[in-house]
Amino acid sequence: xxxxxxxxxxxxxxxxxxxxxxxxxxxxxxxxxxxxxxxxxxxxxxxxxxxxxxxxxxxxxxxxxxxxxxxxxxxxxxxxxxxxxxxxxxxxxxxxxxxxxxxxxxxxxxxxxxxxxxxxxxxxxxxxxxxxxxxxxxxxxxxxxxxxxxxxxxxxxxxxxxxxxxxxxxxxxxxxxxxxxxxxxxxxxxxxxxxxxxxxxxxxxxxx
Amino acid sequence: xxxxxxxxxxxxxxxxxxxxxxxxxxxxxxxxxxxxxxxxxxxxxxxxxxxxxxxxxxxxxxxxxxxxxxxxxxxxxxxxxxxxxxxxxxxxxxxxxxxxxxxxxxxxxxxxxxxxxxxxxxxxxx
Numbered sequence: 238x239x240x241x242x243x244x245x246x247x248x249x250x251x252x253x254x255x256x257x258x259x260x261x262x263x264x265x266x267x268x269x270x271x272x273x274x275x276x277x278x279x280x281x282x283x284x285x286x287x288x289x290x291x292x293x294x295x296x297x298x299x300x301x302x303x304x305x306x307x308x309x310x311x312x313x314x315x316x317x318x319x320x321x322x323x324x325x326x327x328x329x330x331x332x333x334x335x336x337x338x339x340x341x342x343x344x345x346x347x348x349x350x351x352x353x354x355x356x357x358x359x360x361x362x363x364x365x366x367x368x369x370x371x372x373x374x375x376x377x378x379x380x381x382x383x384x385x386x387x388x389x390x391x392x393x394x395x396x397x398x399x400x401x402x403x404x405x406x407x408x409x410x411x412x413x414x415x416x417x418x419x420x421x422x423x424x425x426x427x428x429x430x431x432x433x434x435x436x437x438x439x440x441x442x443x444x445x
Numbered sequence: 446x447x448x449x450x451x452x453x454x455x456x457x458x459x460x461x462x463x464x465x466x467x468x469x470x471x472x473x474x475x476x477x478x479x480x481x482x483x484x485x486x487x488x489x490x491x492x493x494x495x496x497x498x499x500x501x502x503x504x505x506x507x508x509x510x511x512x513x514x515x516x517x518x519x520x521x522x523x524x525x526x527x528x529x530x531x532x533x534x535x536x537x538x539x540x541x542x543x544x545x546x547x548x549x550x551x552x553x554x555x556x557x558x559x560x561x562x563x564x565x566x567x568x569x570x571x
Contacts, residue, residue: 252515252548255485256560275571281523310529312519317567324485324519344483346554346564373555416571423565430558 253316257324258422259341259372262351263359267379267409268327269311271351275415276313276325310337328363338366347422348374351409354387357395364396373426375403377418401425479533484519485550488512488536491543499542505535512545 260268272280311327326341342348348367352360360376367374378392389404398404403421408414490512495501501509507525516524522532539545554560 252487252489252546254560254563255487255517255550256554256564257485257550281520310519312523314520315567315571317563317570321563321567322485322517323564323567324517326484340484344485344550344552344554346561412571416568420565420568423561423568426555427558427561427565430556430561 253320253322255322255324256346257326257341257344258419259326259328259345259348260351261328261348261360261363261367261374262379263353263356263363266351266353266356266359267381268351271349271377271379271407271409271415271418272311272313272325272327274410274412275315275419277316278314280311280313280327310341335366342367342370342372345372347426348372349418349422350374350376352376352378352392352396353381354378354392355381357392360396364398368399373422373429375405375418375422375425377405377407377409379409380406401428479535479537482518482533482536482547483550484529485517487515487517487548487550488521489515489546489548491546493544495544496542502535504531505539505544508532508535508539509544 260271262268269280310329313325315323315325317323323346326345328341329337348363350360350363350367364374364376366372376392376396376398378387378389380386386406389406393400393402393404403425405418405421407418488508490509492513504525504527508521511521511524518529518532518536521536522529525532527535536545536547540547551557551560
């Protein structure tokens with residue numbers, strides 16, 4: 238029987254367009270909380286093999302070293318329409334899992350670095366990573382109850398951020414607050430885009 | 446550990462099938478291993494009969510069943526409770542034999558103004 242897409246919204250061969258945003262930050266900064274505040278599913282957990290990375294396909298000698306050691310990845314999902322789905326991936330914190338960042342960051346729309354003002358230094362590593370890899374990011378200062386409210390400008394100085402990197406105060410538990418952080422990120426990425434679509438269109442027209 | 450399910454049971458191997466057993470001992474570091482399959486690439490079954498001589502593993506049968514609706518690689522891994530690396534290898538085989546289509550996600554969304562605007566609109570409408 239021929240396959241018939243049951244989802245009529247499909248633009249490209251019946252398949253939804255997918256994209257992703259990374260949620261980084263130190264341990265306990267609220268990454269999983271942020272994802273669960275806005276995800277349509279409770280944050281799911283899947284696992285990535287850890288041990289098999291450097292073993293050749295037919296390298297039998299390596300077989301006994303293979304283990305089921307895995308690292309968990311948290312992710313959430315927001316379906317905007319039936320044909321556009323945004324994934325949020327919480328990045329694993331420990332440095333030993335950093336090889337996973339390359340995969341997570343590859344093809345990402347951008348990243349949110351969640352900062353906990355009580356432990357600002359915890360997000361230096363993430364900021365360095367995104368700066369080095371050219372991944373657009375915003376810093377979300379998670380305002381925990383009881384934590385002092387900081388001026389975003391002070392946080393910017395403390396983290397020695399480039400002036401164009403947005404810093405926003407947020408509450409990772411509140412959906413609307415998380416929504417604002419994500420909106421800030423997408424607007425920031427749009428600002429960084431080489432050309433607006435209108436201008437591109439005009440250029441294409443004048444070239445004809 | 447998750448409660449054992451039938452798909453994890455194997456009389457010879459003991460109570461749990463190791464991931465590398467599901468992949469026939471292959472790992473995720475060589476050619477044709479699915480390493481190019483992205484986490485949010487979309488999988489859909491092509492509803493084809495397996496070619497002569499290709500025996501579907503129980504996990505591959507599960508993948509074919511679940512991906513009757515378009516589904517991303519991470520959602521597949523999560524639904525089937527399998528490591529992403531294992532799912533990639535199984536998908537790589539299925540794709541090679543023409544049993545699934547894997548549509549890659551946009552590799553450079555940062556420069557895709559249309560996509561960015563769609564995401565912006567979507568977020569605003571939440």
